[in-house]
Structures are given as structure tokens and as C-alpha cells.
Amino acid sequence: MWFIFALLSAVFAALTSILAKVGIDGVNSNLATAIRTMVVVAMAWGMVFLTNTQGGIAEISRKSWLFLILSGLATGASWLCYYRAIQIGEVSKVVPIDKLSVVITLVMAGGVSPREVHAQVRHWVPPDWRRHAGYGSVKRFRLPMFSYEGAIKMPMIGAVIVPHPPLIIPTVGRGQEQQVQATIDTYRAAARRVAEWEPEVLIISSPHAVMYADYFHISPGSGASGSMASFGAPQTQLSVKYDAELRQELIRRAEAAGLQAGTLGERDPSLDHGTFLPLYFLREARSTCPILRIGLSGFSPLQHYQLGQCTAKAVDKLGRRAVFVASGDLSHKLRDDGPYGYAPEGPVFDRRVTAAMESGDFLQFLTMDPALCDRAAECGLRSFQIMAGALDGLGVMPELLSYESVAGVGYGVAVFTVTGPDENRRFAAQCEEMERIRLAERKAAEDPWVRLARLSLETYVRTGKRLEHLPDGLPAGMTTKTAGAFVSLHAHGQLRGCIGTTGPTTASVAWEIVQNAVSAGARDPRFPPVGTGELDQMEYSVDVLGEPEPISSPAQMDVKKYGVIVSCGNRRGLLLPDLDGVDTVEQQIDIARQKGGISTQEKYTLERFEVVRHT
Numbered sequence: 001m002w003f004i005f006a007l008l009s010a011v012f013a014a015l016t017s018i019l020a021k022v023g024i025d026g027v028n029s030n031l032a033t034a035i036r037t038m039v040v041v042a043m044a045w046g047m048v049f050l051t052n053t054q055g056g057i058a059e060i061s062r063k064s065w066l067f068l069i070l071s072g073l074a075t076g077a078s079w080l081c082y083y084r085a086i087q088i089g090e091v092s093k094v095v096p097i098d099k100l101s102v103v104i105t106l107v108m109a110g111g112v113s114p115r116e117v118h119a120q121v122r123h124w125v126p127p128d129w130r131r132h133a134g135y136g137s138v139k140r141f142r143l144p145m146f147s148y149e150g151a152i153k154m155p156m157i158g159a160v161i162v163p164h165p166p167l168i169i170p171t172v173g174r175g176q177e178q179q180v181q182a183t184i185d186t187y188r189a190a191a192r193r194v195a196e197w198e199p200e201v202l203i204i205s206s207p208h209a210v211m212y213a214d215y216f217h218i219s220p221g222s223g224a225s226g227s228m229a230s231f232g233a234p235q236t237q238l239s240v241k242y243d244a245e246l247r248q249e250l251i252r253r254a255e256a257a258g259l260q261a262g263t264l265g266e267r268d269p270s271l272d273h274g275t276f277l278p279l280y281f282l283r284e285a286r287s288t289c290p291i292l293r294i295g296l297s298g299f300s301p302l303q304h305y306q307l308g309q310c311t312a313k314a315v316d317k318l319g320r321r322a323v324f325v326a327s328g329d330l331s332h333k334l335r336d337d338g339p340y341g342y343a344p345e346g347p348v349f350d351r352r353v354t355a356a357m358e359s360g361d362f363l364q365f366l367t368m369d370p371a372l373c374d375r376a377a378e379c380g381l382r383s384f385q386i387m388a389g390a391l392d393g394l395g396v397m398p399e400l401l402s403y404e405s406v407a408g409v410g411y412g413v414a415v416f417t418v419t420g421p422d423e424n425r426r427f428a429a430q431c432e433e434m435e436r437i438r439l440a441e442r443k444a445a446e447d448p449w450v451r452l453a454r455l456s457l458e459t460y461v462r463t464g465k466r467l468e469h470l471p472d473g474l475p476a477g478m479t480t481k482t483a484g485a486f487v488s489l490h491a492h493g494q495l496r497g498c499i500g501t502t503g504p505t506t507a508s509v510a511w512e513i514v515q516n517a518v519s520a521g522a523r524d525p526r527f528p529p530v531g532t533g534e535l536d537q538m539e540y541s542v543d544v545l546g547e548p549e550p551i552s553s554p555a556q557m558d559v560k561k562y563g564v565i566v567s568c569g570n571r572r573g574l575l576l577p578d579l580d581g582v583d584t585v586e587q588q589i590d591i592a593r594q595k596g597g598i599s600t601q602e603k604y605t606l607e608r609f610e611v612v613r614h615t
Contacts, residue, residue: 037076155315156394157197158418159324159387160190161357161380163411164208164277171233179406186401186413191278191285193415199323201243202282202291203311203390205383206274206327210266213298216254216307218247220263224293226271238279240271243290249314250292257310259303274327282325296382300492301366302431304382308389309428315390326387328380330354330403330410338408340377343583349376350403350410353384357414360398362388366431370493374580388427395422442539448474449542449614452510453487456517458535467514478510484545485512486576486611487520489530491537497524502545502565502574513542542614543576548607557585562608566592573598577611 060068085097167173168184177184194202210217219242227237247263254261271279275293282288294311296304308324315322330353331346332338349372356364365384373381396416403412446454452474456467470479486500499519506512517540521530530538548565551557557564563577566589573596575588582588589606598604 154394154418154420155320155322156312156390156418157199157321157323158194159326159391159396159416160194160278161326161328161384161387161412161414161416162187162190162278162281163329163380163413164206164274164327165329165406165409165411166228166231166273166277167406168277169228169231169233169236169280171236172228172231180404180411182402182404183406183411183413187281188284189401190413190415191281191287193417194282194323194325195285195287197323198321199287200289200321201246201315202279202287202289202323202325203294203315204275204278204291204325204327205294205296205386206272207296207379207383208272208274209293209295210268211295211297212265214260215265216259216261216297216299217265217295218251218261218263219269219293219295220247220266221269223290224269224271226273226276228273228276231273236280238271238276238283240279241290243292243320246292246314246318246320249317250311253310253314253317254307257306259299259307259310261307261310278325278327294386296386298494300494301368301382301385302428302435302492304385305366305389305392305428305431308386309392310389311386312390312392324387324390326380326383328383330376330378330380330412332377332379332409333375334405334410335408340408341583342408343375343377345372345375346377346408346410349373349378350405350412353378353381354400354403354412357412358398358400360396360416362391362425363427363430366427367434371580373493375583391416391418391425392428393421393423393426395419395425439537439539446540447614448478449509449513449544450540452478452513453517453540453542454538456514457489457521457530457538457540460518461521461530461532461535466518470510470514474510478513479508481509482507483509483512485509485516486543486545487513487516488541488543488576489520490539490541491534496530496534496538497521497527499524500543500545500574502548502572509544540615543611544614546610546612548609551606551608554585554589554606557588557606557608559583559585559588561610563611564588564592565607565609566596566598566604567607568596568598568602568604571596571598578613 163183165180165183168177168180168187170177209219221242222244223239223241225237225239227234229237251262271293275291279291292311294307311324330350331343332340333343333346334350336342349368352364352368356362362384365381365388368381395418397419399415399417401413401415403410405411443454452471455471459465459467482504484501484503484505486498488498489496497520500516501512504512506515521538523529543563545563558577559582560578564575564585566573573592573594575582575592575595577588582591593600593604
């Protein structure tokens, strides 16, 4: 019989917290406690008179009176603190800490061994909170994550963001690792945290794993080995097992979601350094579970996020306790004397990304300006996007453990402890809506040159026929003048096609645009033809070329102002000016030369030209 009443007590205790959280909104916590106390007093005395036990008051001893009064004062203090806590905090976080009263009772009662206290902590406190209660080293017990809404299993128990500079391994750094000591210290702290979570599988995304523009590569086989031989330390090596069952479940779910993912095309099965570095520190922290290794792709931020969502669903399906390890450096352009030089976008990128790490605002990972990211020469953003998807719908406690830049490269270490479900942290829909608004605003601002390019390609894709008549109202400069023109297409911040003519081949600039828009969308050999489903995501730009003029030296070039034509016989390569990622004249000429199939040993001539760019 006692068990039934104990169970009912637990049910009513749960209702107490839930109803109080709703009722206390906008009410002073002390006043709310007083109102609740009045109800409890009325109920208690009602039961006394109902059971006719009021006559027992005269029989209570002085000692009992003293301790009952003290107990009442303690109860009042507990209620006041509890109501204040749930008023300013989340119930799902307050209740587990409140349950530490069980442990405190055991300790105060005396005669309880530390082992029994530890066991009680493991029973009452969710894994995320054990560290804060000082019991992170207790590893004998494993319970699923809890939230107040009930016992809810959280397969994704946490995530970390870590960099991968080989220098931080002593056998590679040979003393130089002291330059990044803050990163090393926090790397070890993050690894210890992961070990305390006791995962059954680590999911590692790496920018240096096998990567394709149109395919997510997931490492095949039963496992892999790797070493730091490429960095002068072949003696530093390790091996790891893959979770093959989880891999198959992820691939199945990715394909069902319309994502191209699988195990095809592995060129080198060994562990890349973006995977090796996290494993090195995790092994040092004695975390030795199997892993799943995922490469990045040229897909959109949202598609990387969706792969993370598929990962979480696969983990949930198989009942694994998983931790996501997002490997990635930040900007590589933070110093003039660094190996990659300096770009003003580098520090801006690092500030925004570390702010997102510190706040846990993963939407920032999905909405970073692609041009900013390219100019900053970032490394890990897409890795962070997959991680964000794996934590979709989950509350996290974010901690930015460290950030430092060494030799012009940014390194950040962050930990995200899962605290329970949180429907407000589903970022895919928010990202889609923001992108829809951005594209609509951009489309509304298109000038006649760009609108004509859009009309031409959309007509061709939807009907299979070319535009036969120019629309009315075009500026005279489009219909009466001739010039070469390039049409460039972008989708999700990535180039989707670019075809043009160096000089006029049609009756007007307008017809040049009509012709080249179709070629950019359907005949660029680097990309598959644009499909109907992509049209709404397409962004257009049109460059109308001025007359080329010969130059005798690269010194006459300006990468921002002039495009370049490199010629050798009947072979020609052209590159437009002011392109993201092309920062020097040498880069510009080299890319144009390669486009024309001209080797460095051949003699070539240079021409420069100006453009009028329409977006």
C-alpha cells in the first residue's frame, strides 16, 4: 500500500512544479509561495478534521513541537527558494538540482558511504548536471538523459567544436606547441568532458576527410588507421573502429531525405588530420568508442544541417549514446605575415562564429554571408552546420572554452551540453524563411539586365524553348549597342554556372544576355543543367565587357578593376575582375591561363578589360 501512496506523491509533485511554473508567470515568487501555503494549510487541516484527529494536538511533546516548527521553517525556506528558481529558470533544469535533497538527506543522516551517495546522485541527477554537482568522475552507472516532462532518452548527449592544427601534438610541434597552449589546455578539457559523458559512438565531421561538391562521403569499412607521418611524426599513430550499423542507418535516412550520401569514391582510407587530432586527445582522455566519419560537401548550409538531422535520427533509431565532434579551424587570413595573408573579413568571421559558439545561436552558422566566408578562407563552418543539425530541437548549455589565433589562423574550442528538448531550437525552418525573404528582396531589386537573364533561363528550363522576343521597355543601351557579356549563376552562395562571350556575337547586348543565360544554366561543362526546382534559388549577375586592350606587364593590372584575357595562338582564357577568393593579379592570370589550357612554359599575351556589373 505504501508504494501506491509513494507513486501518487511523485505524480502530484510533478504536477506541483508544472502548474506552479504556469501560475507563477508575472507573480512575485514570495506572494505565490504564500498563496500556495494557504491552500496547503486549508487542505491539511481539512484532512485533520475529516479524520477526526485534532484531539492529538494535546499529546504532542515539546521536542516534537520544536522539530515540527523547525521543519516548517525549513519547508517555507525551501518553497521560497524553489519558487524563485522556477520563476527565473527552466523547470527541466531546476527539478534535477532540487532532487539533490535526497543526497543531502543521506549525508546528514550519517552512516552512508560515499559509494552509496554517488549511486544516489547517478539515480537522481541527469548526466548533464553531474559535472556541476561534482560527480563527473563517477563512471559506474549509466542512465539516459532526463527532462522534467518525463524520462526522455536523449541519444545526442552533447557536442564539441575543436580545431586541428598538427602543431599541438608534441611529436609534431617539438616545443613550438607552446604557442597554442591555451588551445591545448581547453582541448584536453573538452576531451575529458566527452569522456565523462560516456558515449557509445563519436560522430566526427572533418573538412579534410574525402569531400565532393555533390556528395556527402561517409567513410566505409570496419575501421581505419592514421598517423602524423605527413607532419614529420610517423611514430604518432592510432587506429579506430567504425560503427557500420549506424553508417548504414544514416545513409538510408539521408537518401530518404533527398541527400546524396554514401561510401563511394574513397581515395585514401587513412585517417585525415582533421579526424586524427580530436581522436588523439579523446584517446588521451580514455574515450575509445567506435566512430562515424563524415566528410563535407559543396551543398548548401541547409543541406549540411539536414545531414546532421538525419544523423540524430539514425542515432535515435539504434539507441546509441552519441557525441558529435565538429572538427574545423576558423579563418586562415588573420595576419599579413601568416602563410595565407590577411583579409579584413578574417577577424570579422572569427568574431561572428565565436559569438555563435558562446551563445549557442546555431542559426548564425547557417546564415553567414558566403562571400565573407570565402574571403576569410574559413575551414570548419560546414562541419559546424552538420553539428547544429545533429542537435536540432535540443536545448544546449554552450561554453566557449577558448579562442586564439596563431600564425594567422583562428582556433576555437567549444562544448555544448544537451539539457533537454527545446522546440525553439529548430533552425532549419528559420533558415529557410530568412533565405526566402532575402531572395525575394534581391529579385525585387534586379535591374533590366539581370531580369532579362532570369527570364531567358527560366523560359528555357520550363518550356525547352529559347526566348523569341525581347520584353518591352528595355533601356536603349541594351537594344542598340553590342558588346560581349557574361552571365553568372549562383545558388546557396556557390557558383552554379558562368558562360559568356569576350566580344559581340549577336545583334545587341540584350540578345547576348539571352544567349549566354541559357548557356550558363544548361551548357557549362562544370555543372549539370539547372532544373526547374532550382530556379527559385538562383541568383544572377551580368557583366557587360568593355573593349579589351593589350598590356605588356601584369603591373598594369588591378584585380578589382580589370578582367584579364590570356592568349596563346588560338587558345584564350578569360577571368572577370573582382571575384571572391581572387585577391592578387598573379592568381587572376594563373586561373585565366589554366582556363585557356595554356601551360606556364608557353609564351602568352595579356589583355585587360573593364566591365559593368549588374546584380
